[in-house]
Amino acid sequence: MIISTICFYLFSLVAVASGVMVISARNPVHSVLFLILAFFNAAGLFVLLGAEFLAMILVVVYVGAVAVLFLFVVMMLDINFVELRHGALQYLPIGALVGCVLLAELVLVAGFWVAGPTLSAAATAPTPALAQLSNTQAIGALIYTRYFYAFQAAGVVLLIAMIGAIVLTLRSREGVRRQRSSQQINRLRSDTVEVVRVKIGEGV
């Protein structure tokens, strides 16, 4: 299994390195590209863990859709990032605080798993062993059967957020001409064309 060990170190090394590049690259577009590389390596790590479904979903959702929109926005922005970065140091304390809290929480989660065997058993109980069920079926049974209502509630929350974003950005402007296909298709000959017989020497 030396190959999977080598792959693990390769993926994690590239993921961490590109994570560092995300925050240290001068060009914001390069930052986003490195972010995509980091996502990709995380997907590789998922595959090594035997969670190929999660890996593919990570690539489809984050790399294929979210990061595209992100890149879209960053490319269109007209901000002088060098100037913006000038005063970045004043945010260092609060950034460090958030980082420390996150690290502490991670340590707590991992520590509880190690410290309390009953807790870790409770955490892994819903997922059957990999040998019985492929991970696609396991995750499907979890989110669409066992935790169906929680999953639906999460969906509704996202939907509301989406509606909110649309409402906030929707402006009706004057003088915008839109094509209405149904109107165009349903137009009758009698509405638009009038045949007149014009006598010579007279106008219509």
Added chain:
Amino acid sequence: MDKEFWADYALPLVIMVAEIIAIVLPLMIAMAYLTYAERKVLAAMQLRKGPNVVGPFGLLQPLADGLKLLMKETVIPSGANRIVFIAAPILTFVLALVAWAVIPFDSGVVLSNINVGILYLFAISSLGVYGIIMAGWASNSKYAFLGAMRSAAQMVSYEVSIGFVIVTVLLCAGSLNVSDIVLAQRHIWFVVPLLPMAVIFFISGLAETNRSPFDLPEGESELVGGYFVEYSSMAFALFFLGEYMNMILVSAMTSILFLGGWLAPFGLTFIPGPIWFFLKIAVVLFGFLWVRATFPRFRYDQLMRLGWKVFLPFSLFWLVLTAGVLTGMGWLPS
């Protein structure tokens, strides 16, 4: 130790490389002759002769074109972002190639028979947009950038309906494995019960590969050539080849999802599976070329309307309908 190393690592590696070459080489030839076929089909539909000078029936024309592109100079614009500029065509080409790893050519004849094969295909095809965005941005040219923006919006929009079509097929097949999806069509090809979805998949495939009538990203009459205006020589060739490779890939996906992949129709099993697969791909590809010869280019707002307001609700409705019928009749595959 040495013997173990040879048996465990070196030999599988050699076999794998040989398999990859066995897939890539015919693919390259198919792609080269797809350009020839496109010119011949277009010519026939426009009452012209098409390429007929280089070699018998002009059959050596693709080789001559390739050689010519190789001899040209690669120009990198002075305002371009060099690394991204060079990486973009390579990315496009590589992504077009790696998707073929999970395509089965016959029962068991597949490079890597993974459990989530169809998701892998979907993921790889959703990455195709990066080559185009990176090219448009790195060129530092407004035409290239506009082309890239259009392409990004277009590919993201049509991917959604492609996703729903794939989910519908998965409901009927009951597996994410590409070979299992083909085998699920032993009794009836999915094109029969799911005909509207097959049509949506084909049209979305046209949009996803930036083919006419959805070739707005490279609309030459408005954007001079879109995202690859600044590219020349092999860098341009890689984009060009990537586009044709993606066409073959979408055709292969259409024949796997709806036309039964390598399965022989009407019990004609004496013709081997790979030939059937090739024939089905060729039929779908002919559809691509036919559409190009027939339809004018869409306007951009119409393209977006079609994607979001027609295909998305319809494929969603059909997905719910399929799920309902399968559950109601108890036809769900176990």
